[in-house]
Amino acid sequence: MIRATIGALVALALVPGGALAQTAAPAADPHAGHTMPMATVPATADPHAGHSMPAAPDQDAGRDMGAAKPASDRHAGHDMGAAQPAADPHAGHNMALPPTGDTIGNAPAPAPPTDHAADAVWGAAAVAPSRAALRREHGGFTGSMILFNLAEYQARAGTDGYRWEGEGWFGGDINRFVVKTEGEGDVRGPLEKAEVQALYSRAIGPWWNLQAGVRHDIRPEPQRTYATVGIEGLAPYWFKAAGALFLSNKGELRGRIEGFYDQRITQRLILQPRAEIEASAKSIPEIGVGAGLTDIELGLRLRYEIAREFAPYIGVEWAGKVGETARFARDAGDRTSGTSFVAGIRFWF
């Protein structure tokens, strides 16, 4: 948990980019992938040994060939195209055992035609709509999902409370519009915290989404609006992790990281440990936020997936204010920490 959240924080600190996904992964040797197979394949079994792979692995040789495309290289035509001149064109072939008795030529590939065969038979106008549909229907996904990970009643010393945390996405595989909301309050008191975020989300790697937009806090008052940027995704070991920075319209910088893990006990009984840490760059007394770490929250929730989409849960949560924020709370006569027993429903559609 801590590892995931720290990972997210590190990633956040390093600022968005294609390298984010790698920051969360263990350190990798960039050369291992090339050298490993070359070192192991016997020369006789390697179809490339004769012309492209000296005994000592030399990746520069591959690149040079890519640029020069000597006629004797049967790969020149297809995988050393101009588009990827810098890449090692042979790595993908290394383990292929040559089928007996075959030699493969090095003819160049024809250029893809720009016309369409069906147009000549049925007419371009007749085929065009179905060709557009063909494109759309083979990868052009648009969809949505609304998920409330938390929607719960919190029983605790003093007044019981409630809490929600949900998000919705709308869009395709890469670009999505995301709405997030979370909040809490006492059942007998007013709403204490409520925020809504509207974000543009973009997939920046297999596991991570970069998100940017606005956050508006309806409570506490006075209300604030923040510009926000963050990432969320799946860290190694299947931790869901997220981190975000928030810059308010009054110039206050705050941050939040959170993470959880779904531990399957059985196929439908799932234990979700969860942590959330908030921090503020400076003191904001009017909303009770101190400088430094402000809030820490640890939860453990056990849900039963009656359906994947519908899972009642019970659990326990500890929430505490820390540092200057705790002092503000004490000064105001509020509790600084407490444990709740929670019951709720996780649902999505």
Added chain:
Amino acid sequence: MILPTSRRGFLRAASLVTGAMAVPGWARSGTGGLASGSDVLSGEDIKLSIGHAMHSVGGRSGHAIAINGTVPGPLIRLKEGQNVRLSVTNTLSEDTSIHWHGLLLPFQYDGVPGISFPGIKPGETFVYEFPIRQAGTYWYHSHSGLQEAMGHFGSIVIDPTGADRVQSDREHVLVLSDWSFMHPHKIYTRLKQNGGNFNFQKQTLVGLIAGKDQSAADRRMWGAMRMDPTDISDATGAIYTYLVNGHGPAENWTGLFAPGEKVRLRIINASAMTNFNVRIPGLAMTVVAADGNNVQPVETDEFQIGVAETYDVVVHPTEDKAYGFIAEGIDRSGLVRATLAPRMGMVAYVPPLRKRPLLTMKDMGMGDMDMSGGAMAGMDHSNMPGMDHGAMPGMSHDMGSMKMLDPSVAPQVKMGPGVAMLSSMPMDRTAERPTGLENEPHRVLTYSQLRSLDANPDKRDPSREIDIHLTANMERYMWSFDGVKFSEGAEPLAFRHNERVRVNLINDTMMPHPIHLHGHFFEVVMGEKGNRPVKHTVNVLPGGKVSFDLTADALGDWAFHCHMMLHMHAGMFRVVTVRHDEDAA
């Protein structure tokens, strides 16, 4: 054998009253086989109508898209050398189409809207007309939207001009399919929302404590890579009822035989998403054809049939008893049984589902270094970045990253959110038993056992080769070739007319993908050339590599795709063009 009229009458009456038996006569339970007539469509002029129907499985009825009112659609039986005119009427309120899977025909009649023709509009009748140039077992299905997953498929049997070189006393057609009461678009959406949504066989804590599945160390190692060794099928038996000829396990489709007969079973996998393991406990099967083409007979006890493949087997039941025909989903989330019996009403023992297999490092394209057990089981993988692998031949010193996403191994792949894995050491796995059948005590067919009965016609060596990577991100449910979805404006794969090309399919995912090329046969490159098996669909095992040699002899534009319908729908699709050289500028 002729069916008792009273029973047939009863079934007809039942279907009129309840609409429950929406299967054609040849596919009805208790059929004596193809020789007994019924409503098989033959001749030069065949009429098909696509429409809505209700289909009943396990006592529950659901919405189907049917052909001539039935699921599966009619069996079309043709003769090599004849001409056929197929008039297809669309009574739906959306476009439809029929693709003749495996048939060699002019491209404009191949039936893929947007590639071959404009599609068939609501209310329209489209006439396909072409000569029949081949013999064997084939099938047909919609290539519009996800209609095929709702029942829009049927079988084709083509008899050879001369005597059939497969000798049998009786024939049955067995069309395997996966039926769901959940609409295929909803299945697709659920998978986009939650990649493992239908997998109820994941590893659990209870399993770990009970000593099942992977060790804690292996789980950590796989977790570090965000890879799930139970990720064998994405749409599973949790939402599918598997069918034989439209019949679920409860309906128990029964094909009759007389003891001592040689019975030819023409088995077609018309599923949307399910690869099956097929066996008939107690009865050896002699495989005589694959994808419609005769192979040198090979006897086996079980084979895996990828989506869209067909296998013809001959069985020789000598005893007066029932045999169970078992088709089990490769993830073992469900099975369908049918029965071969001398008389109706007999049942055979139905074996329980076997244990769900686990994927290994090999399925991740990590080569032959199976780290998931055996000698490696005792190692502590949690310290992988610092692990010393000096003693392990073939492994680099660095296992921390596992090299599961090293772009240098596949420079042609466009890296991005849709590519979660690249096989660093893709293996030719055609001589291996398919996923989950590695340790079965009986004989299991491997691709390498298939040898064409006839010599391969084109003896030329390939003039060039191309690599095509099968790429995916299971968590986002993104599927593509070379990291590019078809919808992203992927260029066609261009071939010169009559060019001989080697196509290398490299599976960078942990699932098998049955890859289908329209309008052509190809020879799967295995062993000595000369009699390599001739196929239209080839199942590429996880982390594996399959090569085929293609003679691009069919001018026009053709579809090329994974036949797992939702993978295709997600973008694992390309157009293949075959042009005269001068046109290809």
